[in-house]
Amino acid sequence: MGTEEQGGHKTAGASNIAPATGKLGVMVVGLGAVATTLIAGVEAVRRGLAKPIGSLTQMGTIRLGKRTDNNSPKIKDFVPLADLNDIVFTGWDIFTDNVYESAAHAEVLNKELVAQLKPYLETIKPIPAVFDQYYVKRLSGVNVKKGKNKRDLAEQLRADIRAFKKTVDRVVVLWAASTEIFITPKAVHQSIEAFEKGMENNDIDIAPSQLYAYAALTEGVPFVNGAPNLTVDFPAMVELSKRNAAPICGKDFKTGQTMMKTVLAPAFKARMLGVSGWFSTNILGNRDGEVLDDPQSFKTKEESKLGSLDYIFQPELYPDLYKDLYHKIRINYYPPRGDQKEAWDNIDIFGWLGYPMQIKVNFLCRDSILAAPVALDLVLFMDLAKRTPELRSIGIQEWLSFYLKSPQSAPGLYPEHDLFIQSMKLKNTLRHIMGVNLITHLGLEYYD
Numbered sequence: 038m039g040t041e042e043q044g045g046h047k048t049a050g051a052s053n054i055a056p057a058t059g060k061l062g063v064m065v066v067g068l069g070a071v072a073t074t075l076i077a078g079v080e081a082v083r084r085g086l087a088k089p090i091g092s093l094t095q096m097g098t099i100r101l102g103k104r105t106d107n108n109s110p111k112i113k114d115f116v117p118l119a120d121l122n123d124i125v126f127t128g129w130d131i132f133t134d135n136v137y138e139s140a141a142h143a144e145v146l147n148k149e150l151v152a153q154l155k156p157y158l159e160t161i162k163p164i165p166a167v168f169d170q171y172y173v174k175r176l177s178g179v180n181v182k183k184g185k186n187k188r189d190l191a192e193q194l195r196a197d198i199r200a201f202k203k204t205v206d207r208v209v210v211l212w213a214a215s216t217e218i219f220i221t222p223k224a225v226h227q228s229i230e231a232f233e234k235g236m237e238n239n240d241i242d243i244a245p246s247q248l249y250a251y252a253a254l255t256e257g258v259p260f261v262n263g264a265p266n267l268t269v270d271f272p273a274m275v276e277l278s279k280r281n282a283a284p285i286c287g288k289d290f291k292t293g294q295t296m297m298k299t300v301l302a303p304a305f306k307a308r309m310l311g312v313s314g315w316f317s318t319n320i321l322g323n324r325d326g327e328v329l330d331d332p333q334s335f336k337t338k339e340e341s342k343l344g345s346l347d348y349i350f351q352p353e354l355y356p357d358l359y360k361d362l363y364h365k366i367r368i369n370y371y372p373p374r375g376d377q378k379e380a381w382d383n384i385d386i387f388g389w390l391g392y393p394m395q396i397k398v399n400f401l402c403r404d405s406i407l408a409a410p411v412a413l414d415l416v417l418f419m420d421l422a423k424r425t426p427e428l429r430s431i432g433i434q435e436w437l438s439f440y441l442k443s444p445q446s447a448p449g450l451y452p453e454h455d456l457f458i459q460s461m462k463l464k465n466t467l468r469h470i471m472g473v474n475l476i477t478h479l480g481l482e483y484y485d
């Protein structure tokens with residue numbers, strides 16, 4: 038048994054995790070603001086020009102043993118993660134701009150830094166994409182594949198993945214492309230067979246993101262969905278993920294407003310403070326904002342952003358506190374702001390005897406600056422999951438909920454949104470796969 042502060046669980050140990058030797062290929066779908074900030078950022082860190090702030094895998098530590106042991110190694114020294122120097126990027130986009138041109142267009146990073154990185158960034162040129170304007174109304178592009186049906190297009194994506202695989206040792210696919218229209222799971226999503234038939238029949242409910250996911254998972258490659266579209270969160274993909282030992286996780290990077298929400302809401306609930314209203318509004322002027330200006334893409338984002346409060350507050354358990362909560366989210370496209378989004382939250386809370394109070398949160402954030410480290414960590418942890426026998430065949434990696442607005446969990450299990458529970462779950466998963474004691478934070482042993 039471990040001590041009281043540590044759980045008693047000791048597991049088989051790390052010896053069976055394959056080492057992160059060789060190159061990790063990262064195939065990014067959508068070489069826009071987030072992707073180019075990630076790629077340029079990783080290169081800047083590799084050259085010692087900047088620090089990977091915001092990345093848990095690069096900056097974070099993990100406590101092992103008792104608080105008195107003073108043993109908190111860096112996460113990247115504790116678990117075998119791919120080194121940033123071993124990452125090789127490529128990607129698909131509907132535009133022909135290389136990563137230098139796209140980074141310059143996005144105007145997230147300053148011109149001097151982008152110019153310094155130009156020789157590297159311009160070597161990454163987009164592979165022709167699978168795209169259909171029906172699913173992203175505000176965009177049209179020229180760098181797009183043609184195929185006789187959706188299955189044929191998915192096969193072309195598989196061929197892209199296989200070709201890239203020949204040049205690296207392992208691959209992860211990351212969706213950092215635009216938000217597609219709102220789609221709910223239908224019969225076609227219920228099994229691999231139905232999905233494959235649906236691709237042959239050009240089923241309208243099969244969006245391009247699903248074809249990328251199908252291609253990756255069929256090739257045994259982990260797939261991360263940074264956007265809120267219906268992409269891997271249905272039975273056919275869960276089955277494919279398990280069958281091919283290709284990890285999946287939830288969707289939609291949890292970066293700004295929702296990250297704050299999943300910090301504040303657990304605090305109110307922990308103190309049994311009531312909440313009667315939560316109004317969240319945003320202005321942003323990047324291409325993502327333009328896409329989200331379309332009502333059907335906005336609906337996809339809205340659903341993803343709405344989920345967290347209901348799960349955290351559990352109104353069925355606490356009707357006096359949260360039953361009548363009015364939760365509203367707005368996103369407005371406002372070009373002058375570019376990627377430098379502004380979010381406001383007005384929170385109407387109530388305390389002892391029902392007396393009302395208000396909280397205002399005004400977050401002037403930078404969307405892609407917040408998203409890039411989240412994307413990096415997800416890629417590195419999904420690669421770790423693929424090399425870890427205990428994790429690679431379970432399909433959904435719930436321990437990565439920490440990074441996502443819409444965490445995915447096993448059927449019948451409600452998703453965990455509380456950022457601090459998610460953080461604990463992530464770190465305990467790392468301890469578990471490395472065969473060291475979990476930490477429960479009980480701590481009575483210090484008072485023996």
Ligand SMILES: NC(=O)c1ccc[n+]([C@@H]2O[C@H](COP(=O)([O-])OP(=O)(O)OC[C@H]3O[C@@H](n4cnc5c(N)ncnc54)[C@H](O)[C@@H]3O)[C@@H](O)[C@H]2O)c1
Nearest residue numbers: 067069070071130166214215216264290292324325404408
């Ligand atoms: N930045 C954040 O904080 C944040 C948080 C959560 C989610 N997201 C999501 O991440 C995604 C990327 O955001 P962004 O700001 O980089 O957007 P962006 O518009 O700058 O980039 C998206 C890119 O995807 C490309 N694209 C669209 N459909 C494609 C397809 N089918 N195949 C290949 N490429 C395609 C577009 O041409 C564009 O270059 C969006 O869906 C956004 O909602 C961002």
